[in-house]
Amino acid sequence: MDKILQTKYTENDIRTFLKEVKDPEIPPISIVDLGIVTKINVSETNDVHVTLTPTFAGCPALKIMEELVKDRLEKEEALGKITVETSFETTWTTDLISDEGREALLKHGLAPPKQNVGYMELDVLSDTPCPFCSSRNTTLKSPFGPTLCRSLHYCNNCLQAFEGFKPV
Amino acid sequence: MDFFNDKHVEAAKDLLYKMADDQLIIGHRNSEWTGLGPILEEDIAFSSMAQDKLGQSEHLYNLLHELGEADADTVAFTRNEKQFHCCHLVELPIGEYDFSLIRHFLFDMAEAIRFEMLVDSSYENLARLARKFKGEIKYHTMHANTWVQQLANGNEESKTRMQSALNMAWPLALGIFEPGQHETVLAEANIFAGEAALQEKWTAEITALITKAGLTIPNDATPVYGGRTGTHTPHLQPLLDEMTEVYSIDPSADW
Numbered sequence: 048m049d050k051i052l053q054t055k056y057t058e059n060d061i062r063t064f065l066k067e068v069k070d071p072e073i074p075p076i077s078i079v080d081l082g083i084v085t086k087i088n089v090s091e092t093n094d095v096h097v098t099l100t101p102t103f104a105g106c107p108a109l110k111i112m113e114e115l116v117k118d119r120l121e122k123e124e125a126l127g128k129i130t131v132e133t134s135f136e137t138t139w140t141t142d143l144i145s146d147e148g149r150e151a152l153l154k155h156g157l158a159p160p161k162q163n164v165g166y167m168e169l170d171v172l173s174d175t176p177c178p179f180c181s182s183r184n185t186t187l188k189s190p191f192g193p194t195l196c197r198s199l200h201y202c203n204n205c206l207q208a209f210e211g212f213k214p215v
Numbered sequence: 216m217d218f219f220n221d222k223h224v225e226a227a228k229d230l231l232y233k234m235a236d237d238q239l240i241i242g243h244r245n246s247e248w249t250g251l252g253p254i255l256e257e258d259i260a261f262s263s264m265a266q267d268k269l270g271q272s273e274h275l276y277n278l279l280h281e282l283g284e285a286d287a288d289t290v291a292f293t294r295n296e297k298q299f300h301c302c303h304l305v306e307l308p309i310g311e312y313d314f315s316l317i318r319h320f321l322f323d324m325a326e327a328i329r330f331e332m333l334v335d336s337s338y339e340n341l342a343r344l345a346r347k348f349k350g351e352i353k354y355h356t357m358h359a360n361t362w363v364q365q366l367a368n369g370n371e372e373s374k375t376r377m378q379s380a381l382n383m384a385w386p387l388a389l390g391i392f393e394p395g396q397h398e399t400v401l402a403e404a405n406i407f408a409g410e411a412a413l414q415e416k417w418t419a420e421i422t423a424l425i426t427k428a429g430l431t432i433p434n435d436a437t438p439v440y441g442g443r444t445g446t447h448t449p450h451l452q453p454l455l456d457e458m459t460e461v462y463s464i465d466p467s468a469d470w
Contacts, residue, residue, distance in 0.1 A: 103351060104273075104344075105268070135340075135344055135346075136343060138346045138347055189256040189260060190260075190357055191256070192263075195266060215351065
């Protein structure tokens with residue numbers, strides 16, 4: 048069997064490696080499940096080009112994530128040159144977070160964002176289900192939280208403050 | 216971009232400079248509330264909005280770089296006030312919370328509409344940014360509207376403060392829409408419909424919100440122009456000096 052054929056990587060192989068790269072600000076979720084890996088190109092010689100899209104324009108984790116992607120793929124000796132690019136070509140929205148990713152957020156105590164909310168409907172934040180007791184009797188305290196992607200809420204049922212992942 | 220001739224490039228640069236400078240300067244002003252907000256949530260809100268604005272300005276400066284200008288850091292940190300295209304509204308000091316809140320309310324509503332208009336721009340790289348930014352800024356306008364409505368309907372003092380801040384900020388806010396040299400070029404090339412079109416939409420939306428809050432728009436206000444062509448208040452240069460202090464000492468400083 049030809050050696051080159053044996054080691055030819057697929058887009059899915061790369062995706063599997065990238066599942067190990069976590070969001071530095073929300074470690075339980077991988078960048079793949081977060082939905083920011085928008086394109087993976089693998090050449091005949093196993094050069095890999097990965098395209099990421101920013102969650103928020105001012106997200107300080109973006110540069111770090113580019114580095115983490117590069118570092119992870121460079122561990123695979125059979126891969127060629129690794130390049131990582133950030134592009135706004137695909138606009139990231141919270142609908143790109145996978146089901147597995149939403150599950151991870153919930154386990155982390157972060158209310159997952161509602162889906163398909165469109166751009167301008169804001170009252171969707173007011174009854175965000177509590178990640179601890181699932182009650183919808185909750186109040187939005189502030190659309191701004193400890194990171195750009197999170198909002199602050201209070202659960203009137205279990206009387207706990209919690210954070211949500213804001214839908215964008 | 217091949218659809219651009221030189222005239223279009225100049226017009227696009229002018230538009231990008233004023234947008235990016237507005238975002239950078241309001242972002243810096245917002246960050247001055249870090250640690251000083253009247254309540255913890257407001258401290259976090261203004262700090263988060265500062266972070267969004269700085270991020271947005273950086274991406275707009277990157278587009279300028281694509282069009283042949285210097286890189287984002289050089290453009291942001293090495294120009295003097297005469298080379299800045301921001302409107303006067305964004306450069307004024309934060310003042311008291313009432314002024315900062317009203318400024319944020321008037322400015323962010325204009326920016327939200329501007330991004331909405333740019334979503335279909337023929338300048339695709341700008342349209343992409345607009346699609347991203349409009350998802351972010353909805354939280355800024357939501358924040359501003361919530362507080363303006365609450366404070367305008369709070370007690371006598373809060374209502375008086377909101378009205379007096381609005382009286383002061385209104386002529387400055389009209390300066391956002393100072394007509395540029397390239398309005399026709401931008402509109403004909405479907406890059407941007409123009410400041411007049413933006414102002415018309417803004418006036419309709421902001422009037423409805425102000426009326427709902429029970430406040431009154433000042434009559435016969437004269438728009439404060441000059442910022443777009445490099446004439447600024449005495450407040451801008453000291454802000455730039457402070458913002459560039461580290462860069463001026465060591466341009467390669469990293470942390």
